[in-house]
Amino acid sequence: MSMKLLILGLLMERERHPYDIRQTIKQRNWNECFKLRDGSLYYAVDQLRDHELIEAAEIVAVPGDNRPDKTIYRVTEKGKAAFDKLLYDQLSQVSYPQHPVFLTLPFIRYGDQEQVEQLLLKQLAACEDRIKRMEAVLEFKGPYIPNGSQMMIKGIKKFGETEKEWLLELLEETRSGRLLQGPSWSIEQIEQYLKSYSGPQISEE
Amino acid sequence: MSMKLLILGLLMERERHPYDIRQTIKQRNWNECFKLRDGSLYYAVDQLRDHELIEAAEIVAVPGDNRPDKTIYRVTEKGKAAFDKLLYDQLSQVSYPQHPVFLTLPFIRYGDQEQVEQLLLKQLAACEDRIKRMEAVLEFKGPYIPNGSQMMIKGIKKFGETEKEWLLELLEETRSGRLLQGPSWSIEQIEQYLKSYSGPQISEE
DNA sequence: TTGTCCGTACTCAAATTTGAATACCCTAGA
DNA sequence: TCTAGGGTATTCAAATTTGAGTACGGACAA
Secondary structure, three states, rough: OOHHHHHHHHHHHHOOOOHHHHHHHHHHHHHHOOOOOHHHHHHHHHHHHOOOOOOOEEEOOOOOOOOOOOOEEEHHHHHHHHHHHHHHHHHHHOOOOOOOHHHHHHHHHOOHHHHHHHHHHHHHHHHHHHHHHHHHHHHHOHHHHHHHHHHHHHHHHHHHHHHHHHHHHHHHHHOOOOOOOOOOOOHHHHHHHHHHHHOOOOOOO | HHHHHHHHHHHHHOEEEEHHHHHHHHOOHHHHHHHOOOHHHHHHHHHHHOEEEOEOOOOOOOOOOOOOEEEEEEEEEHHHHHHHHEEEEEOOOOOOOOOOOHHHHHHHOOOOOOHHHHHHHHHHHHHHHHHHHHHHHHOHHHHOOOOHHHHHOOOOOOOOHHHHHHHHHHHHHOOOOOOEEEEEEOOOHHHHHHOOOOOOOOOOO
């Protein structure tokens, strides 16, 4: 689980409490390619603690302040070894192209042209915003951050540009009416064909 | 949840039992952009049944065969309405660029050059395989499937090509040693800078 | 004939994620 | 002065995902 990698990685820099980790993840824009939820963060911290990969260094309670105490964690020796493994595990994960629109496409012809066009335009706007954000990050933070972090931001930007091109193609298909057209074969015919298909093996993942 | 969209969508074509849905998802290569697990599939089917979006049309028990019975489902009227909503919901989801390598990059300088290079090469190979698979699908199934489904496959291919270019850049950075270099500023300096950063607002998502 | 692998069909406990809620302090405006 | 909104810091029940089973039949090889 990648949350654990991020936590251990940040704790290798210095001691932190969970909320500080959360701030830092946002500050470094890691949440652009990763779903950050408080629940998952605190759960992962508990797991790491229970497995002795991290340990409480200090518990800060501001006197006369009734806000929750901060538990500041540090990484243990065991944790440093685990970090290494997690890093290579993450680097070995199979990647999957994901986009919410992908899975709508097989059914998009059941949708309404107007509706579909509007929603694709929203996707496009969100995508353009993301590209702009990444450009700003590169300009203002780029020179000061590690090369790897820069490559992450550049990657997000590059993927965003591809997404944008693809969304534009989709919009074109929608406007021309092609996207909403049914298949030239009936579902039954397609199923027959696919069942009897014996061309080159297209294996799964 | 996208599993539900796929199930309802397939049941709009014709009645099916869960395992048939599973087969069809694979046959149509939807699992290239979607994590298909038996557990999630059966769970989603149960949920849909409990909410009366689908109902059992028939329970097939082959006599003299002790294998589990097949429950064949059909979509209800309520289910058809829910499908419409799910379709637009999915189309409205915010998209996120995801790649396992993204989150390793901020820490990649803690890794070993040889190791990192090997793993990136594996990523590259997997990515090239995916592109080839998608090309085969387009060639052999493309002409017979709906336009939307074609656009899905083309999208996966296009995203794959971007991924490939980006992995090649990363490999170049790795081989040159740049990727594993530390930041020009210390972590403390970077944190100071980011805290006091007051350029254009780079808002989150 | 016996073992072993693959495909069909489904189940389940345990791990994890989700989304919302809590509780507190501070600031700034009506 | 009051209160609405935003940031700090964490918790929790319920929903969902995961990963590893179960069980059977057929094919094929030794």
